[in-house]
Amino acid sequence: MRAKEGRAVETLLQAVASGVLIGLVYALISVGLSLIFGLMEIVNFAHGEFLMLAMFASFWFHLLWGLDPLVSLPLVAILLGLVGLVTNRLVIAQIIRAPMLAQIFATFGLGLFLRSLAQFLWTPDFRLIQNPWLSRLFGGRVEIVRGVFVGVPQVAAALLAAVAFAALYLFITRSKTGLALQAVAEDKETAALMGINSQRMFDLGWVLGSACVGIAGAALASFYYIYPEVGGTFALIAYVVVALGGFGSVPGALVAGLVVGLVEILSPVMLGIAPSLKYAVVFTVYLLVVLIRPQGLMGRF
Secondary structure (H helix, E strand, O other), rough: HHHHEEEEHHHHHHHHHHHHHHHHHHHHHHHHHHHHHHHHHOOOHHHHHHHHHHHHHHHHHHHHOOOOOHHHHHHHHHHHHHHHHHHHHHHHHHHOOOOHHHHHHHHHHHHHHHHHHHHHOOOOOOOOOOOOOOHHHHHOEEEEEOOOEHHHHHHHHHHHHHHHHHHHHHHHOOHHHHHHHHHHOOHHHHHOOOOOHHHHHHHHHHHHHHHHHHHHHHOOOOOEEEEOOOHHHHHHHHHHHHHOOOOOOOOHHHHHHHHHHHHHHHHHHHHOOOHOOOOOHHHHHHHHHHHHHHOOOOOOO
C-alpha cells in the first residue's frame, strides 16, 4: 500500500515539475504577444510563425556552422528582433489606423505567407537537432528528487525563459525607456505631449516581443521537432495565456503560462483522461476564468 502511495506521489511530482518547465516556456512565448497588444492593441496572428522561424534559424545555424542552440540563441534573438522591426515598419505601420478587421487580416495573412514560404523552402519534413551540448554533457535527463526526472534541455529552456522574463520585467519597470513604453501603452496622446516618440516605442515593443519569441524558439529547438506547422499549437496556447493572464499584462503572462503548463500536464494524471484531451481541459479552465473575470487573472478594466 505504501509503495503504491509512493508511486502516486512520484507521478504527481513528476507532472508538477514538467508542468512548471513547459509553463515557463509558454510564458516567454506569450509575453511578446502581450507586450505588443498592451502597446498597440494589435494581436499578432503571425506570432506562431515567428516562433517557427526562430526554431528553423537555430536548426540551420546548427546544420551549417555546427552552432549549438545555446550558442546561437543570441543570434536568433537578434534576428527575430529584426523580423519584428521590419514587420512593424512594413506591415503594422500601414494598417495601424485601419479597422480592426484589416489589422487581423494583415497579421493573419503574414502568418500564412511565412508558413507557406517555410514549406516551399524547407519542405514539410520534421527535423530535430541531434545531441545538443547539454545532452552530451549531462545525459538526457537528471533526477531532481527521488524518482522524479526531468530532461536537461527542458530544464535549460525553462531557466532561459525565466532569466529572459526577469530581464524584460526589470527593463520595463526599472529603466527610463521601459517607463516610456508603459507611458505609451497607458496613453499615447499624453506620452506624446511629454516628448515620448510613440513610433520609436512601437518599434521597440516589436523588437522586444519578437526577440522573446526568438529566445523561446531557440530553447525549444534543442529538444522539440522543427517543421513549418510547429508554431500553430504554441500560438494557440499563447493566445490562451495572454487572455487568461490579462491582455497587456507582463506579470499576467507569467502566471497564466504556469497555470496553463500545470493544467496541461496534471489533467491526465489527476482526472485519468487520455493525454489527447489535455487541451480540452486547458480551454475549459480558460473559459471558466474568463466567465468569472473577463479581464483575466491580472488584467484590469
